[in-house]
Structure formats: C-alpha cells, structure tokens
Amino acid sequence: MPRTEPAERFRPVLRAGNARFSREAAQRPILVFEDVFKSYRQGTPVLRGMNLVIERGEFVFVTGPSGSGKSTILRLLYRGETVDDGRILFLGRDVARLRADAVPFLRRNLGIVFQDFKLVPSWSAFENVAVALEVLGLPQRLIRARVGEALERVGLAGRGEDVAGVLSGGEQQRVAIARAIVGEPALILADEPTGNLDPQLAIDILGLFEEINENGTTVLFATHDRTLLEVRPRRVVVLDEGKAIDVPHGVATEEYENRLPL
Amino acid sequence: MISVSTTRRAHRGMVREWRLHALSIFSLAVAFVCLGSALLVVTNLHAVQERWAHAGRASVYLKEGATQDDVDALRAALARVPGVNAVRYVSSGEARVEFGQRELDANSVLAALPVEAFPASIELDVAPDMPDADLTDMVGKMKALPSVDDVETYQSWTERLARLVRGGVAASALLAVVVLAAVLAVVGSTMRLALQRRRTEVEVLKLVGATDGFVKKPFVIEGSLQGALGAAAAIALLALLFFLVRGRLDGELASLIGIEPAFLPWEVALGMIGLGAVLGATAALASLRKMVAI
Numbered sequence: 001m002p003r004t005e006p007a008e009r010f011r012p013v014l015r016a017g018n019a020r021f022s023r024e025a026a027q028r029p030i031l032v033f034e035d036v037f038k039s040y041r042q043g044t045p046v047l048r049g050m051n052l053v054i055e056r057g058e059f060v061f062v063t064g065p066s067g068s069g070k071s072t073i074l075r076l077l078y079r080g081e082t083v084d085d086g087r088i089l090f091l092g093r094d095v096a097r098l099r100a101d102a103v104p105f106l107r108r109n110l111g112i113v114f115q116d117f118k119l120v121p122s123w124s125a126f127e128n129v130a131v132a133l134e135v136l137g138l139p140q141r142l143i144r145a146r147v148g149e150a151l152e153r154v155g156l157a158g159r160g161e162d163v164a165g166v167l168s169g170g171e172q173q174r175v176a177i178a179r180a181i182v183g184e185p186a187l188i189l190a191d192e193p194t195g196n197l198d199p200q201l202a203i204d205i206l207g208l209f210e211e212i213n214e215n216g217t218t219v220l221f222a223t224h225d226r227t228l229l230e231v232r233p234r235r236v237v238v239l240d241e242g243k244a245i246d247v248p249h250g251v252a253t254e255e256y257e258n259r260l261p262l
Numbered sequence: 263m264i265s266v267s268t269t270r271r272a273h274r275g276m277v278r279e280w281r282l283h284a285l286s287i288f289s290l291a292v293a294f295v296c297l298g299s300a301l302l303v304v305t306n307l308h309a310v311q312e313r314w315a316h317a318g319r320a321s322v323y324l325k326e327g328a329t330q331d332d333v334d335a336l337r338a339a340l341a342r343v344p345g346v347n348a349v350r351y352v353s354s355g356e357a358r359v360e361f362g363q364r365e366l367d368a369n370s371v372l373a374a375l376p377v378e379a380f381p382a383s384i385e386l387d388v389a390p391d392m393p394d395a396d397l398t399d400m401v402g403k404m405k406a407l408p409s410v411d412d413v414e415t416y417q418s419w420t421e422r423l424a425r426l427v428r429g430g431v432a433a434s435a436l437l438a439v440v441v442l443a444a445v446l447a448v449v450g451s452t453m454r455l456a457l458q459r460r461r462t463e464v465e466v467l468k469l470v471g472a473t474d475g476f477v478k479k480p481f482v483i484e485g486s487l488q489g490a491l492g493a494a495a496a497i498a499l500l501a502l503l504f505f506l507v508r509g510r511l512d513g514e515l516a517s518l519i520g521i522e523p524a525f526l527p528w529e530v531a532l533g534m535i536g537l538g539a540v541l542g543a544t545a546a547l548a549s550l551r552k553m554v555a556i
C-alpha cells in the first residue's frame with residue numbers, strides 16, 4: 001500500500017488554530033502581500049514595501065520589466081526564497097514563518113508553471129503529471145484516473161505515454177499545466193509560461209489558464225508580454241520600483257502606460 | 263514504509279543509470295572480496311585450530327634409560343587418569359617402522375636413520391572434551407617423572423593457530439574499516455553523480471511538495487542495493503575461486519591441515535550482504551543530506 005501522507009496539513013483557513021471550519025477565515029483574500037521587502041544584494045532591493053491583495057477566484061497578470069521582481073514574488077510565495085521583511089499571507093497563513101518541514105505542504109496547495117516547463121525529459125507525460133499526486137500518497141488507481149482527466153483538460157488525451165523530452169514546446173507546457181492543476185490547488189502560479197512559445201501558442205496557453213480560472217482556481221500569471229495583457233481585459237498588477245501598482249481590468253490608463261513593459 | 267512509487271522510482275533510476283550503478287557495484291565487489299578473503303582464511307584457520315585443539319592424542323616420550331618396570335608403572339598410572347581412554351606403548355623399533363611406513367617410502371636418506379633416532383613413547387588416546395587445565399596438569403606431573411623425557415600434546419600448535427586466528431580477526435576488522443571507507447566513497451560518489459544527473463527530477467519533486475524523505479528514499483534504496491549487490495558479487499566471485507582451487511588441491515590440502523577447507527558459512531555470507539546494504543544506505547543518506555535542499 002502506498003503511504004498516505006497528511007496531505008491536508010497545510011490548510012490554514014479551514015484549520016486556523018483548531019480543526020473547526022472558520023467562515024470568516026474562508027472569506028479572507030487568498031493572498032496578501034504586506035510591506036514585503038526583498039533584496040538579493042545589499043543596497044539594491046527588488047521589492048520595497050510591496051503591498052498586494054488577491055481575492056479568491058481572481059485571474060491576475062503580474063507584469064513589469066525584466067528585474068522588476070515578477071519571478072521574485074512567485075519564489076517568495078512557494079518559499080523558494082524568504083522575505084527580508086513584511087508578510088505574505090496565503091490562505092491567512094504567513095508563508096515566511098512556516099517551518100521548513102511545512103514547506104512541502106504549502107507547495108501541495110500551489111500549482112506552479114515555469115517558462116522552461118521544468119519537466120523530467122526522460123519521463124512520460126503521464127509520469128510527469130502523476131508525480132504531483134504521488135507525493136500525496138494517493139492510490140495508483142486514483143492517480144491514473146485523475147492524471148487522465150488532467151491531460152484531457154489540457155488537450156493531451158491519449159498522449160500520456162509520450163516521453164516528455166520529445167514533445168513540442170507547446171505540448172510540454174501543457175503537460176506542465178496538467179501537473180499544476182492535477183492536485184486541484186487553491187492557487188496557480190505561472191512564471192512567464194508563454195516565454196518560450198510562439199504568439200499563437202502563447203494565446204492558446206493563456207486560454208488554458210483562463211479555463212482553469214473559470215473553474216474557480218485563482219491564477220497569478222507573471223508575464224512581460226504586453227500582447228497577452230491586451231488579449232482579454234484582466235486585472236493587471238505592474239511591478240515598478242519594488243512596489244505593486246494595480247491597473248484594474250487591464251485598462252492601461254495614461255498614468256500607468258509608461259510603467260507597462262514594452 | 264516504502265511505497266510503490268518509491269520502489270518504482272528507485273528501479274527506474276537504477277535502470278536508466280545502469281552503467282553508473284554497475285561500475286559502482288564492481289568497485290564495491292572488489293572491496294568486499296578483500297574482506298571476504300580475510301574472513302575465509304579466518305574461518306578455516308579457526309576450523310584447523312578446533313581440529314587440533316581436540317586432536318585427542320598425546321605422546322609421552324621416554325628417556326633412553328627407562329626400564330620395562332618404569333614403562334609398566336607409567337602405563338598403569340596413565341590408564342587410571344580420567345579422560346585418558348587408551349594407553350599404548352611404542353618402542354623405538356616400532357616407532358621407526360611406523361615412521362618408515364608413513365614418510366620414508368621414497369626417501370633413502372631418512373630411511374637410513376638409526377633406530378636410536380626414534381625414542382620410545384607411550385601414546386595416549388585422550389577424550390576430545392578433556393579440559394585444557396586437566397591436560398596441562400597431567401603433562402606437568404608426567405614431565406616431573408624421571409623416566410619421561412618430554413610430553414607432546416599439540417597444545418603449542420593450537421596456541422600458535424589461536425594466535426594466527428586472532429591476527430586474522432584483527433586483519434579482518436581492519437579490512438572491514440577499509441571496506442567501510444570504500445563503500446562510503448564509492449556509494450557517496452555514485453549518489454552525488456546520480457543526483458547531479460537527476461537534478462531536474464529532484465527539483466520537480468520538491469516543487470510539487472515532496473518531503474525530503476520522499477526525495478531521498480529511492481536514492482537510499484539504490485545505495486542499499488548497490489552495497490548488497492557488491493557484497494553478493496564478491497561472495498560469488500570468492501566462491502567460484504574457492505571451489506576451483508579446492509577442486510585441484512583437495513587431497514593435499516586436507517592431509518596438510520587435517521580438515522576439509524570450507525567456504526564461508528551462510529550466516530557470514532548473509533551478514534556480508536546485510537553489511538553491504540546497511541553501509542550503502544548509510545553512505546547514500548550521508549551524501550544526500552545537504553544535496554536535496556532545493
């Protein structure tokens with residue numbers, strides 16, 4: 001029998017301090033950045049007191065020029081990095097204050113998609129997606145069913161046995177998205193997921209994220225590709241000088257026009 | 263508990279990196295052959311010691327001037343000693359004949375030795391379970407008798423063999439330390455290389471929420487299997503060489519050392535495989551300690 005790990009250990013909203021359901025906590029924003037500071041080198045901070053609130057079910061573009069901190073805020077969220085100061089509340093729990101052994105349980109509540117796909121090239125598409133469920137210790141029968149569904153959702157039905165390394169860029173990104181959604185996480189983090197794809201494929205992939213969002217999953221989509229921002233009106237957050245500036249529904253007003261990436 | 267996923271990942275890792283693992287197993291086998299050889303020597307030395315420690319014989323050599331009355335009195339006294347099963351007098355002439363039958367068939371120089379070169383003796387058949395202290399006591403008393411020249415009990419031989427066995431055990435312990443170092447180095451290097459090649463896999467696992475234990479387990483299984491297979495290969499190689507050599511020298515060896523040479527007992531062989539598995543797992547864990555921190 002596969003080991004069943006305590007997959008729901010990180011469920012701070014529903015289990016805040018005790019095992020009882022908290023309606024108030026459940027209605028809080030899914031993600032809050034409060035005065036977040038982060039620098040990799042002394043004297044050159046990437047984030048300088050950044051504040052941002054993301055509600056449940058939102059689709060938010062995070063944009064800004066290279067080096068503005070788009071990837072940094074995602075790394076801070078999945079605890080690839082830790083904040084220098086401030087708080088990041090995910091489902092009401094301060095991510096920076098999680099113990100190291102709780103980090104895997106935080107990541108099980110996130111789906112992460114990268115520009116370089118981060119697939120194991122020698123594994124099949126199925127294996128690359130299934131790994132997200134194997135860490136939860138789910139039975140193989142359930143894993144097979146759910147991975148099949150996830151691959152179908154991203155348009156790769158019947159391609160599970162294909163080796164990931166020989167798939168096209170667009171197909172590899174679809175596998176990565178299937179891996180991100182198969183565990184039904186609360187939040188999807190996409191770090192330049194269309195950066196390696198041609199424009200048409202990029203729009204297709206964006207469409208996939210929108211479908212995922214329509215099913216209730218919150219999506220945080222970091223990109224510097226302005227064309228994607230203009231495809232559909234969405235909330236756009238621009239990172240500029242270490243702070244987040246909200247551009248509601250993607251309406252690039254004159255005030256913010258010059259802050260958007262070229 | 264080891265899940266299906268863990269064993270599958272370990273199996274997949276070993277199959278995909280089979281050249282690396284085969285090289286590692288070969289290196290470990292070489293190290294274990296050294297340990298196994300030492301244990302084989304110790305095992306057989308111990309058996310020889312046991313054989314001669316319980317030879318059940320003692321020879322009481324008489325002085326040239328010993329009279330028949332002295333001999334009769336001595337035989338009667340020895341026959342009453344507890345643990346002495348039989349007493350037999352061998353005259354100089356009989357000793358000369360017995361020696362000639364055994365050793366001198368084709369050797370004219372030794373055959374020409376005079377009868378005086380073979381002292382008369384009383385041969386004792388001693389019970390194999392006679393305590394060493396009693397035997398030593400009996401020897402001391404007999405040596406004090408005026409008609410007795412010397413007493414040979416094979417104790418000096420068994421003591422020498424015991425010293426050899428102790429030396430062999432010490433050498434084996436030293437070799438075990440060498441093997442430990444070899445296993446740590448070989449498995450550690452293999453794991454570091456395997457981890458480097460599978461860095462993306464580890465990174466992906468960590469990003470989807472795998473605990474350190476989940477990431478490490480397949481590598482630990484691989485290390486453990488390498489150690490066990492290395493030890494098993496060494497035992498197989500030793501067994502092949504042992505039976506090959508024994509097949510050619512069987513008669514000579516048995517007559518020389520008094521026993522049939524034996525291969526490692528199965529408990530020792532299994533122990534070596536177990537030791538390999540434990541050392542391999544430990545080495546893998548040690549080398550992975552810092553490397554999965556992504």
